[in-house]
Amino acid sequence: MSVTEAPAGGNGYVGRAMKRREDPRMITGRGNYIDDMALPGMLYMAVVRSPEAHATITSIDTSEAKAAPGVVAVFTGEELAGDFAGPIPMVWDPPGVDINTPEHWPLKRGEVKHVGDPIAVVVASTKGQAADAADLVIAELDPKPAVVDPEKALEEGSPLVWEQFGTNKTHEWGVAGGDFDQALSEAEVTIEQRVVNHRTSGAPIEPRGSIAEPRADSVTLYSATQIPHIVRFVLSGMLEIPEDKLRVVAPDVGGGFGAKLQVYAEEALVVVVAKRLNRPVKWVETRSEHMSTSHHGRDQIAYVTLTARRDGTLTGVRAKVIADLGAYQQILTPFIPELGFPVAGGCYKFPAIDLNFVGVFTNKMATDAIRGAGRPEMTYWVELVMDKLARELDMDPLELRRKNFVGKDEFPYETPLGIVYDSGDYEGALDKLLENFDLDAFRSEQAELREKGIHRGVGFSTYVEVCGLAPSRAVGPQGVGLQAAFWESAMVRVHPSGSATVYSGASPHGQGLDTSFAQIAADRLGIEPDQVHVIHGDTDSGPFGWGTYGSRSLSVGGEAIARAAEKVQEKAKKVCAALLEAAPEDIELADGKFSVKGSPDKSMTMAEISGAAHIPPNELPADIEPGLEETSFYDPENFVFPFGAHACVVDVDVETGKVKVVDYYSVDDCGPAVNPMLIEGQVHGGIAHAIGQALYEQVVYDDEGQLVTGTFVDYALPTAAELPSFNTDRTETPSPVNSLGVKGVGEAGT
């Protein structure tokens, strides 16, 4: 279905900046986050963790801890070994490529591989007692040499994180299109650049946490997660609990940024311990635990070679990426660096692209998806080498970009890697940016400031993202090899009195999807958004779903809702037609009324139709079942490709190197807006996250593998005082991939 065929909408709520329905409880302190929950008889779990980066566990003495006040139980990895049917899985199995994947158990036996590796759990009546007793567990650890630098880890003779593999290399994966070797041999200009994307933390302000509640033969796991259904599916296998006996609920979740897109050791541990003790067990991480054991992001070194003609025409790009994956393979760890490959060429027409990725084990926490997940890394190096080429050619960097943009008439555009960009107008976004940001005025101001000794500069970036994760055939077992699918589900149920409940497989944690999902459903049902209740994040409610990440929840989850609601609308039209003695195709929905074309006085509301569908006043035709409820499982045919242009103005203190962001302009295009206010909020957050990575944030380990940035004292999130006001704007280029035309915006700013 193309966007032009999209239903006009019953009430026109899509497109409006509606205030969020999530907010009233949150602004009054009545949110329900994991640490706000207390269950009768609940115990608290603390995790004893390795202070060493790499060591052999020679003994663990838990006797003193077991005798401490309030302690109910202490378990080591040996003691719980029989409770796990399988290790924490990693799900990427690319055809023809072996990935070294060590067994990854929730509690370690034998050896620890990074600071923070869990070695025992203490369960007590209060959180304080559990923490106190955890300090009394005496673990004898015999240190081994640690390896921290991924390039040194690849050198001959480096200490090995996993001796059984005989190497620290985890895997090598490549993809190429066009003939880069030819481009290189014929290149008039060649640019080479080593680009480091340092390690970062997701650092949502709410730490991770989980509560397991055993009851008879079933267990409920409440967890601060982005992916409740996946957590249930994975834990069901790991713990041999049938899926129907394991319920996973994500309550209000205080931000994720990818850090809660994971199946973590502690989620499995609370379930195992709760079952053992037959009491609810809660664990909430400390910030230090977050910094050391919630997965990190980025940590890639790219060696980029760009080839071009002297007139600025790009002829090819090659990148060899070394990705520091840390000590274990979490659920998507080795795949994340590669995830950016569909947009490796950026907004530009590269005839040849050649990418090679090498994963490396080090004695650090695993990396995995953090906001952007592979795409910001790639965008960063593409944009960096474009600027370097412009300098080499003495060409305006924006002119160089314009010269090589995929033109707006060239969509759908197939890259040399066989990826099809759905739609775009890259030049249009840049033009709009320059309408808002007066470059000439800036240049004269810049010159004046320079005379006063102030060094002010501006940097530009144009980008294309790959979002709407994902067409299952492209990334699933038959595609790049993820052992998963990425459709999304929605169930739309209209109640007899005409209000509705929407169940989504997405699992938002700040995005405001309760509001935008209600807008989408309301239009298609011909009712008010206030009459639509949105439920998500509970595996006992609604069908399986794949969760919220990768800027997917609107373009995949929202589209599933649109489709399910349209099915309901079709059925409502049939019911309406039967009651008004008209043909279903003659019923139209406008302004909240289902009416007969040409006879606007003959009309019914959704409440009247739904009442009749549930309690028919007369018999409905035999082909119409009672009830008004439909489900959709939407698997997109392609990714969606949001894009934009950003400008960042900074002052650099040339004495100290201190950089201050003084102004920021952005134009993003994520297709037509469902709720423009929410889009703006997502862009603001993404920009702040990106500035944080560029100037303030870095996860640092010392040469021995000790974590230096273990708290918010050392890991510096930007505060309000460090950031400027953002000037954001949008263009709207619909995607032909889904009926809403939407593209996703959660990661655009990063």
Added chain:
Amino acid sequence: MSTPVHLSLTVNGEKREAEVEPRQLLVHYLRDTLGLTGTHVGCDTSNCGACTCHVNGESVKSCTLLAVQADGTEVLTIEGLGQEGNLHPLQAGFWEKHGLQCGFCTPGMIMAAADLLERNPDPSEEEIRHGLEGNLCRCTGYENIVRAVRHAAKASVGQEVPA
């Protein structure tokens, strides 16, 4: 565990008496003993400000104070600031201006902003940014938080800001 200490204070206008562990932090007393879970904990080092509430009318990170240090004081938490139907101008401003996303930092941010407006009823953008630099938000980039505080200030200028 050492001997419990008697604590007597007023929270959101209500007199409270309790025997608390001497080491218990005010934030844990509010959350765990009184069930006032709107005051959040986001770090261990008093950086994030999610636990901000008011003690005797001034904003305080309640993880930096022992519960016993609040003996004899008047404490105000987000629950006491305003409720649905009777929102404080800042709560209304955060809703109106999309000043929150995940909502976790929000109660602390609002309490810090309430103290700021008490001292400076009409702050500039820069004053707001500096006034809130003890509170971390990962979602909003602070842009709409600043707008929310300006919105509340405009709504309140000339009036007494209810605390």
